[in-house]
Amino acid sequence: MATQDYLAAVLRERLTRAGIDAARLESVTEPERDCTAVAVLRRFEITTFAESALRFAANVSVEQGADWLAALTRTAFLAGNPANLRGRFPPAYLAPDESIAWYGPAPSSDYTGLRRLLKAFPAGNLQAPTRMLIPACADGKAGPRSCRLRLATAGLTTASYLVHLNHTLAEAVLDGLLRADDPLVIDHVPELTDADLRTAARIRVHRDTADPACLRAYTCLYVR
Amino acid sequence: MTRPRVLIAPVTVTPTKPLTPSHVKGLLWVDVLYRATALVADVDYRYSVTTYNVTAQTLGFWAYMDAERVDPESLTEEAIGEHYVRFQARAEPPSYDVLRPYAERVEATGWVHPASARMLRIWAGHYEALGLHDPGLTAVAPPGLGLAGVLSLLTAHGLCLDLRDDGGPVYLDATRFGIPLRKIVSAEGQPNYLACTLRDLLPLAQSYDRVVLLYDRELHEDYVLLSKVLEVVGGVVSREVVERVPINGTVRSSRYGGWSGHTVADLLDAVRDAGDTDAIRLGLRLYFIAVLGRGVQQSFRKDLLRQSVVRAGRLLAADRPCDPVGVDRVLRRSMGSLEYADPYRLTSALLGRRGNPPVRDLARAVFC
Numbered sequence: 001m002a003t004q005d006y007l008a009a010v011l012r013e014r015l016t017r018a019g020i021d022a023a024r025l026e027s028v029t030e031p032e033r034d035c036t037a038v039a040v041l042r043r044f045e046i047t048t049f050a051e052s053a054l055r056f057a058a059n060v061s062v063e064q065g066a067d068w069l070a071a072l073t074r075t076a077f078l079a080g081n082p083a084n085l086r087g088r089f090p091p092a093y094l095a096p097d098e099s100i101a102w103y104g105p106a107p108s109s110d111y112t113g114l115r116r117l118l119k120a121f122p123a124g125n126l127q128a129p130t131r132m133l134i135p136a137c138a139d140g141k142a143g144p145r146s147c148r149l150r151l152a153t154a155g156l157t158t159a160s161y162l163v164h165l166n167h168t169l170a171e172a173v174l175d176g177l178l179r180a181d182d183p184l185v186i187d188h189v190p191e192l193t194d195a196d197l198r199t200a201a202r203i204r205v206h207r208d209t210a211d212p213a214c215l216r217a218y219t220c221l222y223v224r
Numbered sequence: 225m226t227r228p229r230v231l232i233a234p235v236t237v238t239p240t241k242p243l244t245p246s247h248v249k250g251l252l253w254v255d256v257l258y259r260a261t262a263l264v265a266d267v268d269y270r271y272s273v274t275t276y277n278v279t280a281q282t283l284g285f286w287a288y289m290d291a292e293r294v295d296p297e298s299l300t301e302e303a304i305g306e307h308y309v310r311f312q313a314r315a316e317p318p319s320y321d322v323l324r325p326y327a328e329r330v331e332a333t334g335w336v337h338p339a340s341a342r343m344l345r346i347w348a349g350h351y352e353a354l355g356l357h358d359p360g361l362t363a364v365a366p367p368g369l370g371l372a373g374v375l376s377l378l379t380a381h382g383l384c385l386d387l388r389d390d391g392g393p394v395y396l397d398a399t400r401f402g403i404p405l406r407k408i409v410s411a412e413g414q415p416n417y418l419a420c421t422l423r424d425l426l427p428l429a430q431s432y433d434r435v436v437l438l439y440d441r442e443l444h445e446d447y448v449l450l451s452k453v454l455e456v457v458g459g460v461v462s463r464e465v466v467e468r469v470p471i472n473g474t475v476r477s478s479r480y481g482g483w484s485g486h487t488v489a490d491l492l493d494a495v496r497d498a499g500d501t502d503a504i505r506l507g508l509r510l511y512f513i514a515v516l517g518r519g520v521q522q523s524f525r526k527d528l529l530r531q532s533v534v535r536a537g538r539l540l541a542a543d544r545p546c547d548p549v550g551v552d553r554v555l556r557r558s559m560g561s562l563e564y565a566d567p568y569r570l571t572s573a574l575l576g577r578r579g580n581p582p583v584r585d586l587a588r589a590v591f592c
Contacts, residue, residue: 042385043387043389043390044389044390079385079387079392079395079405080385080397080399080405081382081385081397081399083382084382084397084399084400085399085400087400088399088400088402116404117399117402117403117404117405118399118404118405119395119405119407121387121390121392122387122390122391122392122393122411123391124387124389124390124391124392125391157391158390158391
């Protein structure tokens with residue numbers, strides 16, 4: 001079992017990549033940079049969500065990406081029907097089936113009108129299949145690499161699952177570790193093991209939902 | 225000339241507490257609207273207690289009465305209301321698991337709990353005393369659509385965001401009109417009053433030339449949303465806001481009580497010696513409609529209520545010839561360009577000195 005010190009070191013690496021003073025570990029949940037993305041979802045569907053998260057992150061400009069990374073890819077997940085919103089609030093990226101729309105990243109005040117119309121996406125019971133394949137989503141052409149993600153699902157709701165998956169994918173894309181045309185396999189496991197952590201190219205660590213005083217590894221990303 | 229078809233659909237008062245001056249104002253307003261409009265249009269007055277008996281506040285009250293083993297048969301209106309206040313004061317609302325068997329019984333047979341059945345019988349007596357048309361207080365009148373039918377229709381029009389598979393509620397989604405999402409079914413599957421209203425009115429809206437919704441200010445946002453939804457399915461909708469009546473400067477929900485000295489029986493006691501039955505009925509309408517108006521500016525005053533009854537007696541006693549043309553003239557003037565009467569304009573016309581209003585003819589047709 002990974003020690004809390006090890007997990008804290010992984011978390012500090014993340015802060016450093018984001019340009020945040022790693023000594024300020026306590027402020028990890030509240031980055032100073034006001035830059036937020038908004039995902040509006042009509043339903044919880046992992047494949048469509050992962051595809052759209054990758055495409056959205058790949059489409060943000062270099063400047064936006066840097067700001068968003070510095071804000072630890074903060075994202076709000078709202079319930080809504082993108083088809084009903086695009087007239088008043090044209091999204092930055094709309095999933096092909098129109099079930100998910102992405103906005104920003106931008107200062108949170110840019111979303112006042114959108115937030116007024118919508119509600120937070122519900123925290124339902126998570127029922128994720130053991131393995132999911134996220135096909136390459138750049139014009140159907142698979143990239144040269146094979147990517148695998150292991151995600152610890154014990155204790156997660158649908159809402160918290162979205163948070164961890166989105167941060168992992170967005171930050172990997174913004175860092176250049178992952179491309180939107182890379183096919184991705186997602187394996188859902190109750191907990192990540194030390195073996196999972198040892199070979200991962202990227203580990204996502206955050207406060208443990210079961211014990212907020214502790215850190216927990218939620219995702220491991222592998223790129224070959 | 226073809227008579228227009230008009231549907232009048234006021235907010236239904238749930239039979240769990242005594243009728244207060246605010247309720248009386250609303251009921252008199254709707255009654256004048258209905259009876260006056262019926263002179264020039266084919267009018268239906270939709271007031272289904274059955275539809276709203278599946279809301280949490282009614283079912284929760286029924287479950288509370290059963291849990292407390294209260295026998296309502298001998299209770300007065302106020303005594304039932306006091307139980308309702310105690311129910312509302314409880315910290316935790318009952319779970320839908322507790323309420324579901326009651327809801328299923330209402331849906332299956334139109335069943336009414338003895339507490340509300342008792343209240344409705346008392347109200348029927350009030351309606352009689354006030355000269356109100358009874359739109360079917362004790363009738364079983366289920367809504368035309370089930371909840372599944374409503375959600376299916378809303379989905380077909382892009383107006384439904386159903387998150388039940390994701391552990392969330394069902395929202396009425398009029399965001400394309402700039403109106404925020406509004407929950408209509410809880411994550412547990414319990415519909416709220418707005419879902420009930422949709423079950424009632426969605427299947428009716430297209431069958432009329434005009435749907436007139438009446439409500440108080442607290443429901444304004446929901447009724448703006450409701451009217452937009454009814455328009456999307458083809459209805460032509462008017463919204464009429466009739467404000468509540470402050471008591472000593474304060475407007476309070478009945479869930480907190482505060483009706484002591486202001487029940488229908490108290491109002492009638494206060495004017496019993498001020499005029500005969502017709503004068504009392506007309507006087508009540510003069511006070512609650514013409515004197516108080518739509519707004520919320522004036523607190524309730526029994527002395528002005530009595531004065532209105534005395535004045536009604538004088539108006540009715542004045543010897544004026546039968547004038548059907550005058551009735552039509554005053555009525556049409558109140559309607560403006562719409563298909564329905566304006567109760568305020570119509571009632572106020574009786575108090576005007578100009579035009580020599582045909583009081584007795586109008587009273588017979590509309591006010592008494």
